């Protein structure tokens with residue numbers, strides 16, 4: 282068995298809090314180490330977002346592989362993992378999607394205990410509004426599919442929606458609420474804490490998390506990777522996992538192959554904090570908006586992607602206006618709120634809106650990307666499946682359908698309806 286997730290950082294517990302309170306909090310250890318890179322690792326993972334860190338964690342936990350470096354060009358969790366609106370659900374349409382997202386949700390349900398780190402998982406319920414007849418048909422179909430998949434979801438009436446969420450206007454003139462797809466187990470978690478919890482557990486197992494270290498080149502020989510070139514020098518590896526979201530195609534190009542993804546900015550914003558008024562998560566895909574209320578009281582609001590490919594990790598005024606304007610018919614109270622902050626992240630979109638967990642044309646390089654606008658919810662399941670792929674060199678049942686070959690074979694896993702704005 283690998284070392285316990287907390288062996289080198291001290292176990293977090295009520296006793297630890299009491300002990301530290303007695304000695305004025307002078308004894309807390311750093312949650313993770315910041316080592317200089319070694320010359321060589323068994324596995325190098327590029328990208329210390331949630332998916333990269335979870336992959337490292339399950340490599341250690343499930344396969345005993347701890348000679349691992351996770352290399353990050355910025356700070357860990359500073360990519361999309363720390364920029365998303367934290368919606369978690371598993372109500373997808375296709376069987377392979379439901380399997381991996383529900384695995385993730387089940388792992389999320391015990392992740393705080395597993396990592397000994399409070400990720401603030403909040404299964405407050407997730408409601409996807411149907412505001413056109415097309416959506417009614419699409420979501421009812423998803424409810425039936427979920428029943429067959431063993432994923433508990435239900436179709437709810439407009440009246441029940443109004444009871445659940447008094448702030449909603451179900452009688453909008455353009456887009457009245459016709460019903461909704463509800464998943465009681467859905468909800469949110471603290472995004473940074475997910476990255477921090479995995480990072481702490483990886484560090485406790487002796488893995489190296491190397492921040493501020495950009496991978497600038499990938500060396501291959503005879504169809505195999507031998508090393509990566511980084512801002513901190515050349516690092517050799519037996520296996521390489523590229524888990525870099527919107528920058529995956531940039532890294533693939535360094536290794537000499539192409540990925541079928543497009544990179545786009547996805548933006549979000551938060552309002553000033555207000556009293557509790559919204560205790561579920563709502564997605565309104567027809568008007569491209571979704572919202573939840575944070576523990577601080579801010580309304581957390583997300584919209585659609587930019588209409589053109591780009592790598593700009595920032596928000597823009599027109600998006601704030603478009604998103605809020607679209608939501609106001611259904612949530613009139615938003616018109617009175619001041620918006621506090623906005624930001625953006627670079628998401629990696631595939632044509633079928635499903636992820637890629639795959640071997641690649643380079644024998645010992647593996648890729649995990651394509652989570653697009655909805656990969657936060659998948660982090661534990663993706664890490665679990667990716668660790669198996671990297672450890673065994675071939676996908677297990679969770680990843681098997683998500684290989685790159687599906688694009689050549691035309692075997693798409695179409696999630697464009699069940700994942701309208703895809704969260």
Ligand SMILES: Cc1cc2nc3c(=O)[nH]c(=O)nc-3n(C[C@H](O)[C@H](O)[C@H](O)COP(=O)(O)OP(=O)(O)OC[C@H]3O[C@@H](n4cnc5c(N)ncnc54)[C@H](O)[C@@H]3O)c2cc1C
Pocket residue numbers: 327328329330331332333352353354355356357358359360361362363364365366367368369494495496497524525526527528532547548549583624625626627628650652653654655656657658659704
């Ligand atoms: C505004 C917004 C809202 C979202 N809302 C939701 C939501 O509500 N629910 C949901 O499920 N998902 C949501 N998502 C999507 C979700 O955030 C992502 O799918 C997920 O976080 C991807 O995680 P990751 O680990 O693959 O990528 P990231 O967290 O982006 O990590 C990749 C890392 O790779 C690093 N990297 C890139 N290139 C290099 C290099 N050359 N060398 C070293 N490091 C490199 C980056 O710096 C980055 O830290 C949202 C995304 C955004 C932007």
